[in-house]
Amino acid sequence: MIEEDYKKGWRQHFPTYHFDDRDIALEEYKVSAKNLESEERVFLNASNVTLVSSAALGSLLVGSSSQLISVFSGIIPPYIISLILFSIIIGFSFISLKYFSDRQRAIVFSGRKVIILRRMLGLSYGNVQLLLPNWRIEGADQPLALRLFPGWLTYAAYPFWIVSIISSSVVLFLSAYFIKQNPGVIPAEINSIFILIMGFLWFLLAMVIYRxxxxxTHETSRLLFYKFLSRIIGLPLTENTEYIAYRAKLAVYETDRLKISTINIKKFLVFIEDKDFYSHSGVSYKSLARSLLGLINIKPRSGGSTIVQQLARTLFITDLSKTKRRKFIELALAPWITRVFSKDLILDIYISSVRFERRCFGVVAAMNHFWGNAEKSPTNAQAFFLIERVSNIRSKLLVNKIIQTVRSAKENGLLSDEDIESLVDLYSDAVERGKITADQAELLKLAEGVSA
Incomplete structure (x- = not known):
């Protein structure tokens, strides 16, 4: 996973650390804090008004059903009256839920702005999280700690419970009244079941609408379903996926800020890890089939994970020991990632975030680990070396794999003889400096194998 703010890592979360005139930022902070207070007051008042108006409307619809039907008797069929009443309560509920979701968005965005300005002014609550929880604005140090939807049992969901409970009760009554006024439409033996199902379906629909x-920004209904599914199978995803996506993009900005050219690295990343990267939607069914055939010894064993699946594993899955369940979640998340990120951005995030060695995440950290400095324009040999080391947490020299991949790269015109000589020197230097575990016999085999 990507390092947290308080550890050594990227420092440009809030770019404007210093001001010639701090009073400008302070005034902006005051305005934002007042705006947040105003939004919270509106939310509270609207909740109280909605509670009263929902109860009043429900009572009115329930109490006036008989009178309406008698007034329009012979003009409008009774079931039409019931449908009109259904439409009124459902329309009112839908508008109310959308209104409160907009108010919640305004509150959260105002809160995030307050946190950003507070950090820009130099104020942090990082060391007192037990007193000021970091998921509340009072103690948050990063804006995405405030979520648009913090949970069903939080203040943000109170309007939902008010509206949905009252409206579901009205739907139950109107369903019963509909059956009473239209006997024979619904079989008598399932009347009770029909009434309960109608109430439950509306409650469920209201829940979906509000959520x-x-x-x-990066959430979709698909992601919500996969989060739910992952909890069921005992492999929960990282809780705040929005923050992880933000940190992943931040890693890309840091690589760009350091003016690291990733052209060669991307070229070898696609060649070594996922040749069909630009032609699939996150899952390569060809590679997956090849991997399955390898498991039953019909073909040589090979990994079936695409670049997108590897990125899903790196960013969003915390428990890597449950291999089968992890693979399933990787396959599920891959199409979502390709939907919310472009292919080029996925490559950038991968290069800037993925694990190259143990406790070594991102290409900048990998360069510093192996060479002591970040190369601005990595050569073909350096790019090949870095991508080959991806996820090699045991720091082993995989001689046979390297030889095979180098030969393939040479055949495809990606590596020249000079590149291969430089590559052997890189491996020799890494072994000599203790960055890679290997003996002289393995180095000799590597040198002979790639030059053959």
């Missing part, structure tokens, strides 16, 4: 109205 989907509070999706964050």
């Amino acid at each position: 989907l109205s509070l999706l964050d």
Whole structure:
């Protein structure tokens, strides 16, 4: 996973650390804090008004059903009256839920702005998290700690419970009244079941409407389903995926800020890890089939994970020991990642975030680990070396694999003889400096194998 803010890592979260005139930022902070207070007050008042108006509307619809049907008797069929009443309560509920979701968005965005300005002014609550929880604005040090949807049992969901409980009760009554006024439409033996199902379906629909109205930048309904599914199978994803996506993009910005050219690295990343990267939607069914055939010894064993699946594993899965379940979640998340990120951005995030060695995440950290400095324009040999070391946490020299991959790269015109000589020197130097574990016999075999 990517390092947290308080550890050594990227420091440009909030780019404007210094001001010639701090009073400008302070005034902006005051305005934002007042705006947040105003939004919270509006939310609270609207909740109280909605509670009263929902109860009043529900009572009115329930109490006036008989009178309406008698007034329109012979003009409008009774079931039409019931449908109109259904439409009124459902329309009112839908508008109310959308309104409160918009108010919640305004509160969260105002809160995030307050946190950003607070950090820009130099104020941090990082050491007092037990007193000021970091998931509340009072103690948050990073804006995405405030989520658009913090949970069903938090203040953000109170309007939902008010509206949905009252409206579901009205739907139950109107369903019963519909059956009473239209005997024979619903078989008598399932009347009770029909009434309960109608109430439950509306409650479920209201829940879906409200939750989907509070999706964050990278959230989708698919991701919500996969999070739910991952909890069921005992492999929960990282809780704050929005923050992880933010940190991943931040890693890309840091690589760009250091003016590290990733052209050669991307070229070898696609060649070594996922040749069909630009032609699939995150899952390569050809590679997956080849991997399955390898498990039953029909073909040589090979990894079936695409670049996107590897990125899903790096960013969003915390328990890597449950291999089968992990693979399933990787396959599920891959299409979502390709939907919220472009292919080029996926490569950038991969290069800037993935694990190259133990406790070594991102290409900048990998360069510093192996060479003591970040190369601005990595050569073909350096790019090949870095990508070959991806996820090699045991620091082993995989001689046979390297020889095979080098030969393939040479056949495809990606490596020249000079590149291969430089590559052997890189491995020799890494072994000599203790960065890679190997003996002289393995180095000799490597040198002979790649030059053959």
